[in-house]
Amino acid sequence: MDPDLSALDAELADDDADGYLLDADSDDPDQRYLSGFVAPDPFVTLYDGDTHLLVSALEYGRAKTESRAATVSRHADYADDAGGREANTELLGRFLDDHDIDSLLVPERFPVGTADGLREQGINVTAEDDGILVDIRSVKTDEEIEKVRDAQQVNERAMVAAENAIQGADVEDGQLVADGEPLTSERVKTAVETTLLQHGYSSGETIVAGGADAADPHNDGSGPLAAGEPIIVDIFPKSTDTGYHADMTRTFVKGEPSERAEEWYELSNEALDAALDVVEPGATGEEVHNAVCDVYEDAGEPTLRDDPETETGFIHGTGHGVGLAVHEMPSLSFEGGELEAGNVITIEPGLYDPDVGGVRVEDFVLVTDDGYENLTDYPKRLRIE
């Protein structure tokens, strides 16, 4: 994939910097994006109009064939006999000198040890505040859109596994039971993650949260699940191969939901539709978020917009970008700026209260030239029997 790095070129020109430098492993989405290379240990990527990699001997062969770099160098090409950090930053200094680099922009989270070591060698290192690569990454190429589509297809199979596990459970004394054992959040997660694995995906964390667990949006859920209470299933898998994610949430009740849970569910679907109506290039993430807040507030539910201190009601943002990172730009919240065609975003309204539990519905959406395409093809039904 050849990303459009013209915004990075412009930023370097604006700041009169000779290059942009990353020192990170490929779990860092900026590193994976700019280098086009996957390695478990930190390596260096320099962008000066072209992309140059500096890697260990162990990664050299792979980097030459697999990365998108114009040149690949080995530590040994610049090493002397000394060891330790000083020798490492001196080595890096020689690599930069070789590329005529006297001044660098780096991301905020660039390692301070490396930055200070380069500064000691007279190289000007400035931490940029704009998240240039984060911004570039927020607009997906056609190739990236195919990868998130693939991820969403697998995500829906995993959601089937979760829904089937809950639907297929027996109810004994109000508790869900499968194969003679309590059906727990952990068992449903295993069903989800096994499905992901079989399709070459993994999930660092899957949320299967019922009861009071579901009332805390960051609680991933544990222990036995009960009939009649909303169970939030939020799956955000990552492709082992491509590194791209999908993200979707459904809420299920096995048996009879409370009237309040049903109201919340309908309201959240209404909020999701209202948000989607706003999504188009030029609309802001804040406007999308406001559409959700409007629906909830009109129904008398608390929101952070109405009461920044509330611990119940709609207590998070409306959504976020998804790509190499599961949470990335753009933000659909009070801080959300203008959407662009090519953004891949979530819309995930929800309501929470320890006395009721939690309800959330989340679709996965592509911003298109004339609005949006919903990448989600999964039914929304609260009650499953």
Place this chain on the structure above:
Amino acid sequence: MDPDLSALDAELADDDADGYLLDADSDDPDQRYLSGFVAPDPFVTLYDGDTHLLVSALEYGRAKTESRAATVSRHADYADDAGGREANTELLGRFLDDHDIDSLLVPERFPVGTADGLREQGINVTAEDDGILVDIRSVKTDEEIEKVRDAQQVNERAMVAAENAIQGADVEDGQLVADGEPLTSERVKTAVETTLLQHGYSSGETIVAGGADAADPHNDGSGPLAAGEPIIVDIFPKSTDTGYHADMTRTFVKGEPSERAEEWYELSNEALDAALDVVEPGATGEEVHNAVCDVYEDAGEPTLRDDPETETGFIHGTGHGVGLAVHEMPSLSFEGGELEAGNVITIEPGLYDPDVGGVRVEDFVLVTDDGYENLTDYPKRLRIE
């Protein structure tokens, strides 16, 4: 768990620093260790003799109950109405001021944006070169040793899954076949990772590499597996619950191995035993590594010690520490310093050549007061039919 942080106290006193600061998510092992807290987004941990956390509102409740911190603060406790990085580092400055911190040690990979922002507020920020927490983490507490033992038990079940998959395959035209389909590296990895998942473990990457793939120690393997060739299976799972890892490698041949592969296998086991004979507190990682090089060189195999340019033979270090990180201190290589009781290490000699493939055997070992305890209880047999 209450770690022994006296070395950190001493370093702060030596450097006349008021505190040690981390700004990272809990995937950073130092952060997880010092904070005792797991969160997906970066948060701040200050150590000044006690441990203090600064987290977002979303994490506040969990941080208070789950972390090992003496105090937990919210961003809102120090926020003003501004946004952006400047406001964030000013907020952090107020938090540090509240704890009377004027000078800080930070790890090398601390974010330069945060460091520079604090420096602008007159706080002295020095990146330390010693990896103080890395050193502290290299000596495990009894509680940590139980966690790596648990991880190794699960790892051995996963290795059984791999061995069974290979052993149970049919051979058709020299290729391994299972259920009528070619047995691929990917299918064996899925068997491994499904087993890990069912026990609450995950593996970012499992190596199942045959043929020429196995000749590159960093190649995780792909495609159909063949009879008669060594298949390296290297599994390093992480507990979803505790965050601790195990690490073990076996090499299998389905069918008849070549004479050369058999020689390599015996030699590698001999090298492993020779290395174990050296392991005790006070022995250096370099001495352990030299014991492996001696065995290989005596048999006429190339090593990086003998020829730093070699691309075949024994072309990596002998091992590494394992804990919250899968690769951590101590190093068992040319740079390896003295071992200490409580180190948890791998010993993993191997030989590689694209014309032969690769062979590696790896045990997982605890350094004890009077030598070592091998935490591995898994047979070593090359040929499986």
